[in-house]
Amino acid sequence: MSLRTNYCGELSAEHVGQTVTVCGWVDTRRVHSEHLAFVDVRDHTGIVQVVVDQKVNVRSEYVVAVTGTVAARPAEMVNDALASGAIEITDTEVTVLNEAEPPPFPMHDRTDVNEEIRLEHRYVDLRREKMQRNLRARAKINSAIRGAMERQGFCELETPMLIASTPEGARDFVVPSRMHPGNFYALPQSPQLFKQLSMVGGLDRYYQIARCLRDEDLRADRQFEFMQLDAEASFVDQEDVFTFISEAVADATEAITGERPTEFPRMTYADAMDRYGSDKPDVRFGMELTELTDLFAETESNVFKTPSVKGICMPGGADELGRNKIDELTDKAKQWGAKGLAWFRMKEEGLEGGLTKFMSESELAGVVERLDAKTGDMVFLIADKKRVANKVLGLLRLELGKPPVNSGEFSFLWITEFPLFEDVIDGNPIPAHHPFTMPHEDDVEKLKNAQGDEWLDIRSQAYDLTLNGWELGSGSIRIFQRDVQEQIFEILGIGEEEQMAKFGFLLNAFKYGAPPHGGFAFGIDRLTALLVGEENIREVIAFPKTQKGSDPLTNAPSPADPAHLEELGLRVLPREE
Numbered sequence: 304m305s306l307r308t309n310y311c312g313e314l315s316a317e318h319v320g321q322t323v324t325v326c327g328w329v330d331t332r333r334v335h336s337e338h339l340a341f342v343d344v345r346d347h348t349g350i351v352q353v354v355v356d357q358k359v360n361v362r363s364e365y366v367v368a369v370t371g372t373v374a375a376r377p378a379e380m381v382n383d384a385l386a387s388g389a390i391e392i393t394d395t396e397v398t399v400l401n402e403a404e405p406p407p408f409p410m411h412d413r414t415d416v417n418e419e420i421r422l423e424h425r426y427v428d429l430r431r432e433k434m435q436r437n438l439r440a441r442a443k444i445n446s447a448i449r450g451a452m453e454r455q456g457f458c459e460l461e462t463p464m465l466i467a468s469t470p471e472g473a474r475d476f477v478v479p480s481r482m483h484p485g486n487f488y489a490l491p492q493s494p495q496l497f498k499q500l501s502m503v504g505g506l507d508r509y510y511q512i513a514r515c516l517r518d519e520d521l522r523a524d525r526q527f528e529f530m531q532l533d534a535e536a537s538f539v540d541q542e543d544v545f546t547f548i549s550e551a552v553a554d555a556t557e558a559i560t561g562e563r564p565t566e567f568p569r570m571t572y573a574d575a576m577d578r579y580g581s582d583k584p585d586v587r588f589g590m591e592l593t594e595l596t597d598l599f600a601e602t603e604s605n606v607f608k609t610p611s612v613k614g615i616c617m618p619g620g621a622d623e624l625g626r627n628k629i630d631e632l633t634d635k636a637k638q639w640g641a642k643g644l645a646w647f648r649m650k651e652e653g654l655e656g657g658l659t660k661f662m663s664e665s666e667l668a669g670v671v672e673r674l675d676a677k678t679g680d681m682v683f684l685i686a687d688k689k690r691v692a693n694k695v696l697g698l699l700r701l702e703l704g705k706p707p708v709n710s711g712e713f714s715f716l717w718i719t720e721f722p723l724f725e726d727v728i729d730g731n732p733i734p735a736h737h738p739f740t741m742p743h744e745d746d747v748e749k750l751k752n753a754q755g756d757e758w759l760d761i762r763s764q765a766y767d768l769t770l771n772g773w774e775l776g777s778g779s780i781r782i783f784q785r786d787v788q789e790q791i792f793e794i795l796g797i798g799e800e801e802q803m804a805k806f807g808f809l810l811n812a813f814k815y816g817a818p819p820h821g822g823f824a825f826g827i828d829r830l831t832a833l834l835v836g837e838e839n840i841r842e843v844i845a846f847p848k849t850q851k852g853s854d855p856l857t858n859a860p861s862p863a864d865p866a867h868l869e870e871l872g873l874r875v876l877p878r879e880e
């Protein structure tokens with residue numbers, strides 16, 4: 304039989320007179336009178352005040368069961384901030400179920416505690432209200448996503464963790480094989496190849512809340528291992544994918560915020576780069592990048608004799624940004640790759656600023672008009688190659704205008720027509736998504752004879768979903784014919800032998816009746832963080848790694864037992880200094 308009759312947070316005036324037992328942790332203890340003390344008992348639902356004899360020896364974080372009578376608090380003692388603030392438990396009998404050492408850090412959300420210490424004692428940290436709220440929100444999101452996928456006819460499938468390498472652009476984590484010494488499994492960077500094989504297998508609509516592992520540098524929005532909704536469907540086009548993924552994301556959002564997002568606008572990659580200088584634009588605010596190159600067609604100044612001149616206007620920025628801030632922004636612009644940053648303030652008495660002397664009257668007037676700059680605004684210009692102007696102004700825009708993560712606004716945006724390749728290294732183009740992405744129908748011809756940077760203009764049938772300036776996930780319509788896949792591998796510099804060694808199983812599968820298919824995956828850690836208003840995904844993961852990739856709780860990673868290494872046929876080389 305359960306030790307408790309009620310949860311702490313659910314007790315209210317309607318329980319007055321009842322005998323109840325609550326269980327939980329001692330949150331605080333305060334002296335009430337000569338003989339009595341107030342103890343706040345906490346469980347995941349909240350806190351309830353219990354009145355105990357001074358002799359009862361409990362301290363912070365002791366685990367207790369308290370039996371007593373629910374009583375209305377005197378009017379002047381009612382605490383509106385607590386769900387159970389109208390009552391307390393009196394005539395109590397307290398059982399200490401377990402003692403506890405003083406907690407390693409204050410338990411209240413207001414305190415800023417060193418992360419290493421929080422993670423070392425994560426089991427204590429998880430008791431904090433914020434962590435409880437975040438993890439329970441995460442569970443709701445998972446459940447909403449499952450519901451949406453099931454409702455849309457998707458079949459859940461578990462794909463293996465010990466596999467051959469699946470390229471997603473990161474390093475693999477590898478696992479040595481004891482039974483095949485000298486051979487290694489890779490942990491999945493994603494279930495990509497298995498989900499495609501499941502389409503060949505006639506599954507029609509697959510989903511999985513999948514764990515993916517990528518060995519890359521960690522950041523606030525990135526962990527070695529992360530969870531994603533992974534989905535794939537046969538006989539679909541991009542529109543179908545947008546529909547079923549938007550449905551899942553809308554359900555998840557509604558489950559947390561109570562409001563269902565209805566707008567999932569689209570923007571092409573080319574537009575996003577032009578207007579926001581980013582493939583994951585934060586469209587919660589304006590300050591769009593504006594094309595000014597034509598205004599400088601006749602310029603006399605070398606500063607503006609560049610392939611591209613673009614600008615942004617910060618409303619009200621003239622008074623807000625002092626000289627020091629502008630110097631700081633100029634340094635940043637240089638770090639981001641610009642040669643310099645031109646700016647001017649729109650003052651009552653006229654324009655004031657750096658580099659205005661390099662612009663003619665008519666150029667200045669043209670810029671003001673094009674940017675719709677008003678008195679009190681601040682204007683920034685970058686003259687450079689288009690790529691640099693976009694990137695630098697895009698970052699500057701975020702620096703100057705980005706709303707906080709918990710703005711309460713959720714702006715989803717699909718980015719379409721991603722380039723097929725993101726770079727060209729040693730003559731070989733590098734895939735922007737992964738090598739299984741179908742080229743854009745209109746650009747297939749260009750694949751035959753592209754040279755140098757021309758590769759970068761070839762579009763694909765890949766798309767991303769972004770939310771408030773974060774990339775939530777990516778997907779694409781896939782290649783499903785063997786000859787097209789071979790052609791892409793060839794272009795990527797993967798020769799026939801390597802193709803067969805690494806992806807022979809996929810190429811073979813394509814011989815046996817592969818249907819057209821496409822899919823998507825979005826990160827559940829990121830979606831949860833944004834929906835609960837956290838900047839760092841570690842705040843929505845129960846047991847995350849630190850930025851350095853270690854776990855202070857279990858001390859992973861740690862040296863392996865020599866006998867184990869022997870059995871695996873492995874020897875660890877001394878570290879070169």
Ligand code: ASP
Nearest residue numbers: 493495777778822823824
């Ligand atoms: N496999 C991709 C990823 O994990 C998603 C997809 O293309 O469906 O990013």
